[in-house]
Each structure stands twice: as C-alpha cells, then as structure tokens.
Amino acid sequence: MKIQFSKQSFDDLDEIEDYLLDKWNDKVLDDFNLKLDRCIELIMDGSVIFQKYEDTTYHKVLITKHNTMIYSLDKDTFTIHRISQNFQNPEDNYESLK
16 A cells, blocks of 8 residues: 655645744654654554544544544555644634545
8 A cells, every 4th residue: 555645734744843843842743753653554554444524535533632634545545635733623624625
C-alpha cells in the first residue's frame, strides 16, 4: 500500500509545525510527529481502521487531543486529506473535503 498526502494536508502540517515551534518547543513537535507516525503505521499495517464519517469514504483518527487526521483508504492507497486542529470547527474541516 502506498501513502499519499494531499496538498492541504501538507499545508496543515506546516501550520501545526509553525504553531508548535512558536508556542512550545522542538520536543513538543517531535512528540506530535511520533504520534502521527504511529497512527500512520497502524493504518498502513491494517491493524486498525478508525471511525468513518457517515455516508462518506473518509475516516478520522485523533492524533492528539488537539489534532485529528482525516484519511481515506482504497485497495492500494492510503490518502491523508487533512490534519486539522481540533479547536477549529471540525465540520468545517470535513466540509473542505467536498
């Protein structure tokens, strides 16, 4: 299975990184990246399929209490669509996928 990041997910990661480095430090950023990598590993290994948005092909997983990853799976591709900050309106993040 291959992994694919949408342009929006790269933009999301840049914003999260900037925020964590500005408000916190490298250790907090490293911790976030480890948690993100672990979520990706679980999905890629087929160990876990996380909660699905009703009537869609999108799933969501809580990376930290502050961040959620929105993704989809097909037979050979794992696509990360968004990595949202949970203090934003989560429905807006989902709406941006349409």
